[in-house]
Amino acid sequence: MIVHIDHFDCSCGNQHYPIEIEKIHIGNNTLDHIITYIMEKGFKNAVIVSDDITSSVIGKKLSIEIREKTHFESKHVIIEPNDLGDVVADERSLIQLMIESPSETDIFIAAGAGTIHDITRFVSFKMGKPFLSVPTAPSVDGYTSMGAPLIVKEKKITFQTHAPIAMFADLKILMEAPTRMIAAGFGDILGKATSLADWKFDHLMTEKPFCPTAYDLTKKALDSCILNVDLIATKDEDGIKTLMEALVHSGLAMLIIGQSFPASGAEHHVSHYWEMDFIQKHKPQKLHGEKVAVACGLVATLYKSTFKDRINETDLVDKKDKVFQIIDEIPDHTFLKSLVRKVGGETSPSSLGISEGLVNASLKEAHLIRDRLTMLAFYNKYFRHNE
Ligand SMILES: [Zn+2]
Ligand SMILES: [Zn+2]
Structure with a gap:
């Protein structure tokens, strides 16, 4: 099968880059x-x-x-x-x-x-x-x-x-790829559940560029993998094709806007934080998507509970409803976990050798890795600074 994206229509007004993959x-x-x-x-x-x-x-x-x-x-x-x-x-x-x-x-x-x-x-x-x-x-x-x-x-x-x-x-x-690697690819896509929400939040709060074409491409990738989770789990040809196409589309979304925000929000920053800790401690690495899947569950939990409660206490006025809408679109972490479990992936930090201390530190500091106003960054900057 050949996937072709020769051109794309977009009225968002931001700079776009041609896809030069022939x-x-x-x-x-x-x-x-x-x-x-x-x-x-x-x-x-x-x-x-x-x-x-x-x-x-x-x-x-x-x-x-x-x-x-x-x-x-x-x-x-x-x-x-x-x-x-x-x-x-x-x-x-x-x-x-x-x-x-x-x-x-x-x-x-x-x-x-x-x-x-x-x-x-x-x-x-x-x-x-x-x-x-x-x-x-x-x-x-x-x-x-x-x-x-x-x-x-x-x-x-x-x-x-x-x-x-x-x-x-x-x-x-x-x-024929190992189950662990297929689960990691699925996890990298599942991470879009929080990265897309973070991207929307950043745009809402800072009015930095947002592109509906890149958003839709990434969202469709996420939705298709959730819909076909059973076929992916059984390594069915159609399921693996769906997963590979989703990974490709997520990559293309980054390519057309020249940055990674649609595909990489707080869950990726948390995952990078863990990775750097592993590098410094000379521990063997876990797969990128394995960490992203677990981090996505943690971030989703934070957003849908403590973060949501505290947003309620703020005077964001007209933006509050929109923030709630963004948070409500994120699937519940128990659902996210059940999907990862289906494809044979790890669902808890401890199963990846990540301690509770490292989890807590990452949730407090991971946003410092990138200058992006994810909901995690907002939470740490405005709610945690005087804790
Ligand atoms: Zn990734
Ligand atoms: Zn656009």
Whole structure:
């Protein structure tokens, strides 16, 4: 199946960016599609990037087929794990890819999940070369976006780089991805339940740009995954396709407005806070979407209880009703949890190795990570400052 968003109509008046991804293929016979695309584009020196696991899933085969079927050069770079056994998008991995990439490389191919994409996205951007996205799991919404979250000097920083010129996602490979990764992708989408609410809140309070096209694209992604949760849970082809399309659409929404707010609110800030704590303590990482799903439940609980009560005490006058409306649109945390449980994901901080102390600290400080007026930021700034 081919998803096409060649243009979009939007009357919001904000600056939009054209989607420069030429082709998005979510279907079967992916290797043939990739080879045809490379030949059509006239690329002659490919670097395929994967880790040990995704090398055996597709990386190795892709490298061999490119060489055999096109007689072009192809080099396969397998990113090495760190001391904890994690493949991480940090200085070490970036340098490895740079060193192992021949200078005549004209196309990079990210054959892996989120981290492999982040490493490839950054290095290809810095080398001024395009890259193709070949995701091996429906685990994150960043495949089609421009942001490369990297760990630099033990801090997580997102760099705006470039989107892939094309994406080829093989449904058979995605369906065979580990349950944990599918649950993480579902969790990343579920996080939109609070990120979209935060984005609306920020717009209401600060009148910063808001785009209905990006909102609708992200909201539809969220709704389709909730509606098809049973098919996703059983790794049915239609369910996995729905999840992958939702992840792609969420990425495209970020791409057209040039920022991540629709897809990343307080639940992502809380998740980043936990991640940084894990980095500092040299603990093995949990998947991005796993943390987002749990953080989304915590944030939803806060918004729908204490935050709502305290908003009632304020003199926001005409805005109060609108804030209530935004909060009421967020699904209840018990419902959110039941969905995550269905797809086999973790639903509590403790099951991810996150202590109560870290949860409390993150809910107080996570908003400082980004300058966005999420409801969590508002709560901490106006209600908690004199606690
Ligand atoms: Zn995310
Ligand atoms: Zn717009």
